Every structure is written in C-alpha cells, then in structure tokens.
Amino acid sequence: MQELGDIEKQPHKKVKKNEIPLEFTILATHNFARASIMRLPHGEVQTPVYMPVGTKGAMKGVTYSEMDDLGCKLLLANTYHLAYKPGGDLLEKVGGLHKFVNWKHNILTDSGGFQMVSLSQLSEVTEEGVTFESPYDNSTMHLRPEDSIHTQNQIGADIIMALDDVVRTTTVGPRMQEASERTTRWLDRDIEAHKRKHDQNLFPIVQGGIDPKLREQSLNDLIQREANGYAIGGLAGGEDKVDFWKTVAQCTAKLPVNKPRYLMGVGYPVDVVVCSCLGVDMFDCVFSTRTARFGTAFTDNGFLKLKNKEAANVFEPIQKGCQCQACKSYTQSYLHYLIARKEVACHLISIHNLNYLLQLMLNLRQSIIDGKLIEFTNGFLQNWFKNEGQIPQWIIEALEYAGIPVKQL
Numbered sequence: 093m094q095e096l097g098d099i100e101k102q103p104h105k106k107v108k109k110n111e112i113p114l115e116f117t118i119l120a121t122h123n124f125a126r127a128s129i130m131r132l133p134h135g136e137v138q139t140p141v142y143m144p145v146g147t148k149g150a151m152k153g154v155t156y157s158e159m160d161d162l163g164c165k166l167l168l169a170n171t172y173h174l175a176y177k178p179g180g181d182l183l184e185k186v187g188g189l190h191k192f193v194n195w196k197h198n199i200l201t202d203s204g205g206f207q208m209v210s211l212s213q214l215s216e217v218t219e220e221g222v223t224f225e226s227p228y229d230n231s232t233m234h235l236r237p238e239d240s241i242h243t244q245n246q247i248g249a250d251i252i253m254a255l256d257d258v259v260r261t262t263t264v265g266p267r268m269q270e271a272s273e274r275t276t277r278w279l280d281r282d283i284e285a286h287k288r289k290h291d292q293n294l295f296p297i298v299q300g301g302i303d304p305k306l307r308e309q310s311l312n313d314l315i316q317r318e319a320n321g322y323a324i325g326g327l328a329g330g331e332d333k334v335d336f337w338k339t340v341a342q343c344t345a346k347l348p349v350n351k352p353r354y355l356m357g358v359g360y361p362v363d364v365v366v367c368s369c370l371g372v373d374m375f376d377c378v379f380s381t382r383t384a385r386f387g388t389a390f391t392d393n394g395f396l397k398l399k400n401k402e403a404a405n406v407f408e409p410i411q412k413g414c415q416c417q418a419c420k421s422y423t424q425s426y427l428h429y430l431i432a433r434k435e436v437a438c439h440l441i442s443i444h445n446l447n448y449l450l451q452l453m454l455n456l457r458q459s460i461i462d463g464k465l466i467e468f469t470n471g472f473l474q475n476w477f478k479n480e481g482q483i484p485q486w487i488i489e490a491l492e493y494a495g496i497p498v499k500q501l
C-alpha cells in the first residue's frame with residue numbers, strides 16, 4: 093500500500109493503464125455514515141469531505157496556495173468557464189489544469205451542463221445535446237455529452253462528471269421522466285467518449301427529482317454501468333426539506349457501499365452534517381464563499397452577519413478557537429469596518445467559511461472513527477440552533493432514520 097508521504101513526494105503521480113484511478117477504503121461506520129479514505133491520482137482525500145468551488149480555475153477571493161494552507165485536498169473547477177477561457181486546447185497543451193494553476197492535490201470538474209443552463213437566458217435541449225446562447229457574447233453554443241467529456245479529458249481532473257439533462261428540482265410529470273431517462277442515455281455516450289479511464293474517474297449523476305419511482309429507475313440504470321463513484325443530482329433546488337432528505341436516503345441506501353457518493357450543490361453546514369449521517373461522502377457548494385461576499389460568516393452558533401452594526405462593538409474573532417487567518421488576526425469589529433472595502437473583507441470571510449466547513453467535516457469524520465457521532469451531531473445542533481430555540485422537525489426525523497437520536501432544545 094502506498095503511504096501518504098510517498099504520494100506527497102510525487103504529486104503528479106502517473107497512474108498505470110488498466111489500474112482503477114480510485115480506491116475507496118472505509119475505516120469506520122455509524123449505520124449509514126462512513127469515515128473513509130479516497131485515494132485518487134493526486135493523493136488521498138479523507139471523507140466525508142467538503143469541496144470548495146474554484147470558479148474559472150481560481151477561487152473567488154481565495155488563492156490556490158491559501159486553499160492548500162487550509163488543508164484542502166480536493167477542489168471543484170467549472171468546465172464551462174475553463175472551456176471558454178483559457179480553453180481546453182491550451183490546458184491540454186500545458187499538461188492539464190493541475191500544472192496550469194500549480195495545484196498538486198485533486199480536482200473534480202463538473203460537466204458544464206448546470207452552469208450552462210443557470211447562466212443562459214435561452215437553452216434548448218434535444219437528444220443530441222444542449223444548445224444555448226452564450227452569456228459572454230451573442231453566439232450560439234452546442235454542448236453534447238461528447239463535447240463535455242472531451243473538454244474534461246483536456247482539463248485532466250481526477251474526477252469528471254457525466255453530462256446530465258438538467259431540469260428544475262421541482263419539475264414534475266413527463267419532462268422530469270424524459271430528463272432522467274435521457275441522462276442515462278447520455279451517460280452511455282459519456283462512457284464511450286471518455287479517453288482517460290486509466291487516470292480520470294467518470295461519475296454518473298443519479299436523477300429523478302423527488303419522485304421515488306424515477307429515482308429508483310435512475311439508480312438501477314446507473315448502478316448497472318459500474319462507475320468508480322456516483323453523484324446524486326437534482327436536489328438543493330428549492331424542494332421541501334422532507335423530500336430532500338428522503339431522496340438522499342433513498343439514493344445512499346441503494347448505491348454500492350464500497351464506492352464514494354457525491355451530493356451535488358449541497359454545502360449549507362446543517363445539510364452537510366445531516367447528509368453525512370445519511371451516508372454521503374462528498375459535498376460542494378458555492379454558498380460558503382458567496383455568502384462571505386455579503387459579509388456573512390459561519391460560526392458554531394449559526395450565521396454571523398458582520399454587516400450588522402452590533403459587530404462594530406465586538407472585539408473578538410468570528411469564532412473563538414478558529415485557526416484561520418481571519419480569526420487569528422482580526423476582531424469582528426475590524427471586519428465590520430473592512431466590509432466597506434469589499435475585497436479584503438470578502439477574502440478574509442471566505443477563508444474563514446471554507447476553513448469552518450473543512451474543519452466541520454474533519455471533526456464529524458473523527459467522531460465516526462471514535463464511535464461518537466451521536467454526541468457530535470447533538471452538540472453541533474444544540475449550538476447551531478441555540479439562537480433559534482428549536483431544531484427543525486425534518487432534521488430530527490432524518491437523523492432518527494440514520495440511527496442518531498436527537499434531543500430537542
């Protein structure tokens with residue numbers, strides 16, 4: 093077995109042909125929850141893990157070297173932005189995104205589909221692919237499964253995503269069924285187009301909205317394709333929280349135990365804790381840095397709005413004991429003052445929020461290993477909802493299902 097130290101000595105490790113570029117080892121469990129090690133071409137990742145999102149190949153407000161300092165081992169980059177600039181051809185020429193941005197750890201790229209639909213005013217989906225109006229200029233662009241995979245092969249991330257037919261989570265009826273079934277047909281084209289199976293892992297995305305029958309069908313179809321890991325898509329789109337957790341639970345119960353599961357677009361601290369308990373291993377969300385841009389920081393007691401004038405008189409860090417650059421150096425009062433100079437404050441609060449989530453995952457993971465997930469989860473919820481006075485019912489139900497009795501406040 094290769095030790096972590098060996099991987100760090102050879103960060104740009106080449107994986108031999110015919111070797112699976114992902115090894116997933118479960119160290120401890122609590123019912124559905126797992127603490128694992130995911131070994132990828134650019135080193136080990138401890139899961140459950142939160143993946144920061146690096147839009148356009150650079151974190152908004154945070155540099156790659158700062159991400160490294162925070163202990164991040166896997167981050168997400170957006171194919172759509174990279175394909176536009178600097179472009180897949182250039183990235184291929186320089187040897188991929190890792191080399192281009194000097195990131196020695198792992199990268200996951202999305203398929204570009206979601207960005208495309210969310211950014212575009214007009215998009216049209218046919219069996220062939222998606223046609224949409226570019227948000228950069230007035231040109232029309234086409235994205236087929238083959239195009240997405242080709243660009244992701246050029247970028248060279250350790251994990252790449254299948255192109256799915258994206259519809260709003262709350263969509264019902266024939267359109268949802270069509271999207272779910274088309275996602276499976278596109279997956280077969282993705283697999284066919286994938287030219288780097290020896291060093292890039294293609295994750296299919298389970299679809300089906302909040303309809304248990306469609307989810308079941310999608311799960312069956314995708315599991316048959318025997319991928320190295322699976323993503324759960326189509327959630328965190330404004331659906332009811334009960335539908336949300338039940339759909340996550342349905343997916344984690346059915347997906348292969350020995351492969352990582354990635355819940356897309358979920359990164360709100362409470363959701364991340366609950367879904368880790370339900371058996372999810374990977375999360376991503378732009379929320380931590382987006383909310384930082386509006387002056388909101390994560391703390392053990394919930395969200396702290398540094399814009400509020402009360403912060404001007406608090407001469408303590410955002411979170412006592414936090415080891416991030418913002419908390420080690422500055423008071424809430426100073427950060428409140430800095431918010432007028434947007435970029436600096438955004439940078440510091442982003443670092444804090446990313447550090448908060450990365451640490452939250454490490455602590456949760458350690459509690460699974462120590463057999464203390466019940467205590468950890470209760471402690472987290474008691475603190476998080478202290479100011480609100482009660483823990484929402486859906487959380488209590490979801491955790492009870494996961495074998496974690498929760499004490500109401």
Ligand SMILES: [Zn+2]
Nearest residue numbers: 414416419444
């Ligand atoms: Zn901090």
